[in-house]
Amino acid sequence: MTTVLVVHDVVLWRKALRCLLHHAGDSLNVLSCGREELRRAACDERPEVYVLDLDCPGSPSLLEELGAARRSAPDGGHLVVLGRGDRPGALRTAAGAGARGYVDKYGGTDDLPAVVRKVADGGRYIDESLAFGLLQANEIPLSGRELDVLSLAAQGDSVACIARRLNLTSGTVRNYLAAAVRKSGGRNRSHAIRLANEAGWI
């Protein structure tokens, strides 16, 4: 029996994904939670696999929290992410967080439960359509942290708010933003956000 924890901020998608995994056979014990309950659920339930949607609002910081939860839990646990080919930046952040399963939400594998079981058994899985995105990810000039900060800025978060969310000082956030603007070739912060968005980095 493999314990899976579905992490999603949208309650309906939590329920629906749970349903999809639950009805695939009786070898999966499927739980779900939002961002707030993540730490507690990781500690109490000791999931062997986490399933996370990279399109979740604020997914970089969620990956961060997930990393902390996995490190603090006794047995760790592997990571399966739900992504899309045109967002190489998010795939790269997931790779940096050590994800072992990559499922394309836009028409990848028909068998998400099989991916979860494979990853639980120590295997790896990637949908073909995401493999190319991961290749592209290597060409992104921004570092993972710069992408995190820029994607939160793109959501309208202030420097102070980004600093709080990522546990950084405001000065460090400003430095990351300045580097992101420079490396993306943008004229200013808004322009950098637009360029990064168009390129699918964030």
Added chain:
Amino acid sequence: MTTVLVVHDVVLWRKALRCLLHHAGDSLNVLSCGREELRRAACDERPEVYVLDLDCPGSPSLLEELGAARRSAPDGGHLVVLGRGDRPGALRTAAGAGARGYVDKYGGTDDLPAVVRKVADGGRYIDESLAFGLLQANEIPLSGRELDVLSLAAQGDSVACIARRLNLTSGTVRNYLAAAVRKSGGRNRSHAIRLANEAGWI
């Protein structure tokens, strides 16, 4: 037996929602499709209820296409939308399209199948958390069309692209955008998009 058509661009959410509705009992015949197959599915399957996610990329134009599909199908069909309280603009567009069911994705009813059955029987349903959003929607100064155009512009679509998607001339799109900038109190297009975003109109 009620035929339900789940419309979503994300294949994984289509499958997961189908699972959620299908396993709730045997009174629902659940089908799903993406934007491209919508017209054909509406004609061939004659669904009594459509389920649409308002967070779907380009949902205003999808609601538009859904309206056309419902009008062209012999028996019409009712509409249930999946929304969120902080996006009153999308709720208003859905109300304009004649939606009869409003389910909050962030923790609304636990029983989506019951909502679908109620709406199929000619009833109405709204989650309490969305009712307030719909009230707010009445205070949005922009018209439905201006919101449609502005939300496509916010996704980075060019005037020509918006015109094509909404079946309008480029001049008309420019007029809607100018009206949206004026009524939102924005300095220019980007500023109007930011203000409309912050207010949850788009």
